[in-house]
Amino acid sequence: MILGIVILAVPVFSHQSHREYSEFAQALLKQGLTEQSTYAILKKITQTGPRLPGSSQAAAAVKLTQQLMLEFGLDAVHLEPTRVPHWIRGETAMAQLHSSEYGSQPLSIAAIGGSIATPEDGILSTVVEVKSFTELRKLGEKARGKIVFFNQPMDPTFLNTFSAYGQAASQRTQGAIEASRLGAVGTVVRSLTTTLDDFPHTGMLLYSPDSPPIPAACISTQGAETLSRILSLDPKTRLFLHFNCQNLEEVDSFNVVGQITGLEKPQEVVLLGGHLDCWDLSHGAHDDGAGCAQSLAALLLLKQSGIKPKRTIRAVMFMNEEFGGTGGIDYASSQRRRNEIHIAALESDRGGFRPLGLGIGGSKDRFSHFLKWEPLFHAVGLMWLRQGGGGVDIGPLGKSGTVLCGLIPDSQRYFHVHHSAKDTLSTVNPRELELGTIAMALWAYLIAQEGI
Amino acid sequence: MILGIVILAVPVFSHQSHREYSEFAQALLKQGLTEQSTYAILKKITQTGPRLPGSSQAAAAVKLTQQLMLEFGLDAVHLEPTRVPHWIRGETAMAQLHSSEYGSQPLSIAAIGGSIATPEDGILSTVVEVKSFTELRKLGEKARGKIVFFNQPMDPTFLNTFSAYGQAASQRTQGAIEASRLGAVGTVVRSLTTTLDDFPHTGMLLYSPDSPPIPAACISTQGAETLSRILSLDPKTRLFLHFNCQNLEEVDSFNVVGQITGLEKPQEVVLLGGHLDCWDLSHGAHDDGAGCAQSLAALLLLKQSGIKPKRTIRAVMFMNEEFGGTGGIDYASSQRRRNEIHIAALESDRGGFRPLGLGIGGSKDRFSHFLKWEPLFHAVGLMWLRQGGGGVDIGPLGKSGTVLCGLIPDSQRYFHVHHSAKDTLSTVNPRELELGTIAMALWAYLIAQEGI
Numbered sequence: 078m079i080l081g082i083v084i085l086a087v088p089v090f091s092h093q094s095h096r097e098y099s100e101f102a103q104a105l106l107k108q109g110l111t112e113q114s115t116y117a118i119l120k121k122i123t124q125t126g127p128r129l130p131g132s133s134q135a136a137a138a139v140k141l142t143q144q145l146m147l148e149f150g151l152d153a154v155h156l157e158p159t160r161v162p163h164w165i166r167g168e169t170a171m172a173q174l175h176s177s178e179y180g181s182q183p184l185s186i187a188a189i190g191g192s193i194a195t196p197e198d199g200i201l202s203t204v205v206e207v208k209s210f211t212e213l214r215k216l217g218e219k220a221r222g223k224i225v226f227f228n229q230p231m232d233p234t235f236l237n238t239f240s241a242y243g244q245a246a247s248q249r250t251q252g253a254i255e256a257s258r259l260g261a262v263g264t265v266v267r268s269l270t271t272t273l274d275d276f277p278h279t280g281m282l283l284y285s286p287d288s289p290p291i292p293a294a295c296i297s298t299q300g301a302e303t304l305s306r307i308l309s310l311d312p313k314t315r316l317f318l319h320f321n322c323q324n325l326e327e328v329d330s331f332n333v334v335g336q337i338t339g340l341e342k343p344q345e346v347v348l349l350g351g352h353l354d355c356w357d358l359s360h361g362a363h364d365d366g367a368g369c370a371q372s373l374a375a376l377l378l379l380k381q382s383g384i385k386p387k388r389t390i391r392a393v394m395f396m397n398e399e400f401g402g403t404g405g406i407d408y409a410s411s412q413r414r415r416n417e418i419h420i421a422a423l424e425s426d427r428g429g430f431r432p433l434g435l436g437i438g439g440s441k442d443r444f445s446h447f448l449k450w451e452p453l454f455h456a457v458g459l460m461w462l463r464q465g466g467g468g469v470d471i472g473p474l475g476k477s478g479t480v481l482c483g484l485i486p487d488s489q490r491y492f493h494v495h496h497s498a499k500d501t502l503s504t505v506n507p508r509e510l511e512l513g514t515i516a517m518a519l520w521a522y523l524i525a526q527e528g529i
Numbered sequence: 530m531i532l533g534i535v536i537l538a539v540p541v542f543s544h545q546s547h548r549e550y551s552e553f554a555q556a557l558l559k560q561g562l563t564e565q566s567t568y569a570i571l572k573k574i575t576q577t578g579p580r581l582p583g584s585s586q587a588a589a590a591v592k593l594t595q596q597l598m599l600e601f602g603l604d605a606v607h608l609e610p611t612r613v614p615h616w617i618r619g620e621t622a623m624a625q626l627h628s629s630e631y632g633s634q635p636l637s638i639a640a641i642g643g644s645i646a647t648p649e650d651g652i653l654s655t656v657v658e659v660k661s662f663t664e665l666r667k668l669g670e671k672a673r674g675k676i677v678f679f680n681q682p683m684d685p686t687f688l689n690t691f692s693a694y695g696q697a698a699s700q701r702t703q704g705a706i707e708a709s710r711l712g713a714v715g716t717v718v719r720s721l722t723t724t725l726d727d728f729p730h731t732g733m734l735l736y737s738p739d740s741p742p743i744p745a746a747c748i749s750t751q752g753a754e755t756l757s758r759i760l761s762l763d764p765k766t767r768l769f770l771h772f773n774c775q776n777l778e779e780v781d782s783f784n785v786v787g788q789i790t791g792l793e794k795p796q797e798v799v800l801l802g803g804h805l806d807c808w809d810l811s812h813g814a815h816d817d818g819a820g821c822a823q824s825l826a827a828l829l830l831l832k833q834s835g836i837k838p839k840r841t842i843r844a845v846m847f848m849n850e851e852f853g854g855t856g857g858i859d860y861a862s863s864q865r866r867r868n869e870i871h872i873a874a875l876e877s878d879r880g881g882f883r884p885l886g887l888g889i890g891g892s893k894d895r896f897s898h899f900l901k902w903e904p905l906f907h908a909v910g911l912m913w914l915r916q917g918g919g920g921v922d923i924g925p926l927g928k929s930g931t932v933l934c935g936l937i938p939d940s941q942r943y944f945h946v947h948h949s950a951k952d953t954l955s956t957v958n959p960r961e962l963e964l965g966t967i968a969m970a971l972w973a974y975l976i977a978q979e980g981i
Contacts, residue, residue, distance in 0.1 A: 107686045460912040489960040508941040
């Protein structure tokens with residue numbers, strides 16, 4: 078994979094001309110699309126399997142990406158510790174509806190991440206269906222002893238599917254708390270996906286100290302439609318739930334860090350990152366193997382180009398974005414940061430789809446200043462730069478003034494696969510993925526040379 | 530599928546305000562993404578099967594889309610005749626390499642559309658590999674009696690994959706002519722795809738009256754790599770080719786036409802179109818079931834909105850884009866056009882992927898004028914309007930001054946599936962497809978009301 082091709086010999090100790098950057102952007106595009114290394118790296122990452130925080134697969138991915146960084150000849154390759162929750166799904170996840178009028182029928186479910194198990198014999202109860210917490214609260218005592226079925230679909234009319242996700246996600250994250258407060262014995266939550274299929278889409282939930290934890294599962298959208306229809310025909314329909322997940326003790330895990338050390342201002346860092354962990358129903362190709370592979374491949378691409386940046390360009394594979402974001406928190410607060418200044422950080426955690434633009438954080442003035450580079454990003458396929466950016470993993474760096482940025486791919490396909498068994502390598506297009514890498518490499522190099 | 534929802538009551542006999550158009554665009558977006566009718570229509574079209582011009586499947590697709598137009602309540606639904614070639618692939622397509630040193634091995638091929646069959650016993654010959662016509666011509670007499678293997682890959686470094694296709698396509702379209710001129714007995718052509726796989730990607734070829742036709746097949750990219758490697762190790766490697774396709778007599782077929790007749794200027798037509806025929810290795814989901822489904826769905830969406838356009842908005846399902854473009858030619862020259870003025874025509878024939886922008890033909894002044902609508906297109910998800918547009922089917926209208934336009938989706942994935950068995954419904958995302966429909970409906974309505 079190492080090519081040893083020097084794309085462009087760039088002068089190091091003086092500001093470069095727009096033309097030089099333009100030629101450099103073209104060279105990155107050419108090299109990236111020819112090699113398409115990102116896909117090969119992503120393949121290796123996904124082959125480690127479902128990388129739930131605390132799992133042996135996550136540990137294997139730590140080892141793999143550290144090894145890749147060494148192979149790519151990155152500097153200062155090391156691990157940084159972080160504590161992560163250790164939840165395991167168990168072997169069983171069963172749901173069955175029972176209607177005296179319409180018969181029995183299995184439904185496709187999966188425990189929500191962090192859920193407690195059902196009792197050993199499962200739960201069998203009648204069901205109340207709601208589409209909002211307001212609706213649920215109105216039920217009051219009628220929810221007691223019942224299974225609460227949250228059935229709010231993602232709104233398909235948003236152009237940006239992340240907005241629709243944001244609007245509907247609280248039923249999964251907060252639903253068990255709200256249901257438990259009313260004395261419910263369990264919850265099932267309609268999967269957060271833009272498609273109608275039979276795959277449960279999982280994610281994390283929260284419990285509250287003020288109400289007992291109750292078992293919570295996500296149900297496929299087709300399952301939700303079925304359950305809703307049968308409930309409307311026969312409100313006495315009962316639902317049987319059985320799953321045996323467990324919350325174990327927290328364990329040690331790691332962020333993986335490597336860099337191209339800056340020649341002039343090595344303590345000033347430009348960071349590219351994604352998260353190495355993923356949900357356990359798939360191999361996390363888009364979420365967020367893609368972001369990790371792109372961050373690694375961007376540094377490989379820069380390394381191959383022969384550039385010696387003024388400031389340090391660093392890749393970080395964050396651990397545990399999905400289960401509390403401890404990796405990002407521990408990275409920002411680590412003693413190792415004491416003598417470093419992170420001037421900008423960019424996270425790729427929206428899937429390996431066709432990148433449309435970059436979100437650039439910081440003040441309006443800073444953004445206006447950065448806009449002078451827009452034609453360079455157009456040349457590598459981006460359509461726009463917009464103000465505002467960030468991500469769960471790099472968020473904690475914001476407190477120290479780091480400019481937080483984000484790669485924004487098109488979002489139409491993301492929630493078809495998100496947090497489900499469908500998030501596999503076969504849904505990733507190597508060219509789309511690579512265009513993200515190229516844009517990230519260009520962004521990092523410009524800031525490493527010019528500041529922000 | 531008919532909803533009967535009046536999105537917006539719009540005044541008909543006066544110019545509308547930007548705000549009204551803006552609300553209309555929002556309503557189209559909401560309605561389109563909620564219903565996602567385009568995917569349902571595309572499913573029906575693909576279910577007719579491989580719609581090679583002259584085939585029973587193409588005839589079934591004519592009938593189906595005519596029926597859909599009637600169901601949608603379109604006006605003046607009718608068929609317009611066109612003559613089309615009738616080529617059939619036959620049952621056999623075999624290729625096998627034979628090296629005395631490296632053994633025998635089958636290769637994945639398919640006859641190129643329009644090719645003659647091999648002799649009944651097939652062809653067995655040594656092979657000359659070239660990457661350009663210049664290279665071939667240099668071989669001169671060395672090509673006589675040989676199979677010419679054209680192995681120029683698509684250049685992966687183009688952002689726009691259509692440019693890479695354009696650069697490499699002549700080896701498929703003209704290769705048999707060039708090889709025959711040197712006395713070659715057959716040709717195999719590396720498939721025009723951006724990926725390495727074992728699927729042949731077909732297309733059309735041309736023969737010339739000045740040299741005898743020779744059998745021509747496309748070979749999968751993996752097959753091409755294998756053949757090239759073995760040839761480099763053992764130049765005496767022979768290739769066996771056998772396929773039994775046939776060129777039959779031309780037959781009658783049809784373009785399918787339906788419209789929403791304009792209230793004020795019914796003779797002025799704004800046209801949306803795609804082509805109904807496709808290559809026979811798949812069901813032609815992206816090429817060009819998508820464009821047909823979008824054109825139909827755009828008219829359905831407009832119809833459902835309750836608008837009464839000033840000018841006529843027409844959908845045309847062109848026949849035989851793939852095998853000579855007779856549908857587009859006959860449409861433009863039909864006597865029916867005598868009392869019509871086609872003021873603008875937009876073709877969708879670049880796959881049902883995420884639309885990025887619109888290409889707008891005509892003069893620079895006209896384009897500058899049209900740019901005032903850009904914010905409306907941004908609101909439905911497009912990134913840009915650019916000058917220049919058109920397509921094979923609407924091209925012949927250009928002579929009479931029709932402004933030719935095109936929907937431009939992102940091209941990264943197109944040549945993975947193009948003209949191969951992979952061009953199936955499962956590779957189409959309903960949201961991406963629908964965004965194209967919405968943009969097309971908006972484009973058509975604006976021009977129907979405002980002219981261009």
